[in-house]
Amino acid sequence: MSPQPSLDQLRFNMIEQQIRPWDVLDPQVLDLLSVMRREEFVPAAHRALAFADMMVPLRGTPEEAMRLGQVMLEPKMEARLLQELDPKPHEKVLEVGTGSGYMAALLAGRAQRVISLEIEPDLVRLARGNLQKAGVHNVDVREADGAHGLPAEGPFDGIVLSGSVAEVPSALLQQLKVGGRLVAIVGEDPVMRATLITRTGDASYTTAQRWDTLAPRLLHFPEPSRFKF
Template sequence: MTETAPPPEDLVRAVRAVGITDERLLEAVRATPRAAFVPAGHRTRAYADAPVPIGHEQVTTQPSLSATMIEGLDLSGDEHVLEIGTGLGFQTALLARLAADVVSIELWPDLSRQAGDNLARQGIRNVELRVGDGSGGVPERAPYDAIIVSAAFPEVAAPLAGQLRVGGRLVQPIGPGGRDRVVAFRRTAKDLERRRVLTPARFVRLRGRYGFPA
């Protein structure tokens, strides 16, 4: 049983308004109560299409932006997915509804613990949570069919590109943090091929050994 009622259609309409047409993704947004994935003091804002502060100078990704990034992964349902930046787990929950399983890594242990509690209360069990430096990925669980990076860096970190299988997709905000472009890539036999820009956006910086200094 879910802790919170499903989100109102307002959030689904906001996601449709930015051009999302994937019905599986729209149904995942409809079925995932965002109020269960934000701090208690912000639950009245949960179904606005806007970021919410979660501590550590971090915010949740705007739902329509998460949906745009997820749609860029072209998920069909059988993928092994890596998520960089768990936050409080809302985007993780959407990915879990759309893929076979998700490995999600978060820099902040308290956020990862809260995300785990949030996901468990929603009965979502096909997620493995890790705490650590997301810029290095999770190599022992590679290769991945899809990788989504919820933090900005001017290029894709080499370990992340290396953990993506040939034919796999990666979506990441490319830029300095705060003035970025979300880009969809595909791994070829030779390298990581830039496919298209999905949207301009503002993201926190990717911190870690292969990102900006922590």
Template sequence: MNIEQARFNMIEQQIRPWEVLDPQVLDLLFVVKREDFVPAAYRNLAFADLEIPLGSGQVMLAPRIEARLLQELGVQKTDKVLEIGTGSGYMAALLAARAEHVVTVECRPELADFARQNLERAGVANVAVEVGDGANGWSQRGPYDVILVSGSVPTLPDALLKQLRVGGRLAVVVGEAPVMEAQLITCVADGIYNTVNLFETVTPALDSIAAKSGFAF
């Protein structure tokens, strides 16, 4: 497989048609090597338009979903970011390339270790991987300018919103299959939030939410 050609095809055929047109985001997808965050058994699928299994029932989101959410969050160099659901560490690496610092929370220790190794190998130094249940955020490191939930939730916990600074943005997929909506929520003033529906999709439930409900996928 010609990796660079496959990466180019992913960006031009999957991501750009999904209204991801921010040149900084598109450039970043060339710089942060997605294949380095994929389990070895699935490396040949690193650029495919699908969710890649990570073990323990977890997946990497499809590239177009990751890129679109990254674009909508508009991460700035001074931003402090919280990611809920670390997975392979790839999304944390993308966020870290644009932010000042990223805190990413993973409830499965084996995935947290996998992500740490991937991030270290990629030379990403401004990400802290925490092990714990991030369904209600990670208040001890907050507040945050940006929060990304890398998994769907039936409803958004209020505790997450309260960890956003004024001007902060939160991206999340809300709902239950087959009806889910990706949303961008902005804190416009203390306790006041503006919600924009971005697109319809279906993504696996956030791991800690799924575990509590007994849901399996």
């Protein structure tokens, strides 16, 4: 029998076989992925999935986790969202949807300060514990409904929505600094697109749609009304 690959080998394979082929080529992002221990942010019951190219449920059954958006996104998705946002060492970033805390940890590896909002109390506790064990001290995880952002702490250099929304609320965009960026997965199943919005002036924004994908909904964001004829 051949020996089981080590965690470091599995992490290397994840980066080289999943993430790099998905156009994640920023050396700072790849270096961060190699040192941030993803397996320590995955629930014990699913630890074997830590490096798999799939969403990992955080609570309950996989079906419940998907319905409630309580999942870790695929490693390549997290990596590419981080690359799109491109946080700088002096910047303050807001994340909506903390989950296990892994994306917040990645953001914290690039930014000066991260505030991450999570609506589910059990996940708040999970993320805080994971970040503490990982020695990540520049993330503030707060129990809050992130659909309205955090205007009292804004403006932000970057905002990440760690899940999908039908549309990005203007209230969130207004919490960006001029020059600030927001990344989100926007649209309706079966067509969602990773989207980068940059604030270019007091009332002006540019929008770039980067790639097609799917992700569970974040809770309490507005949904378009569906008319029935």
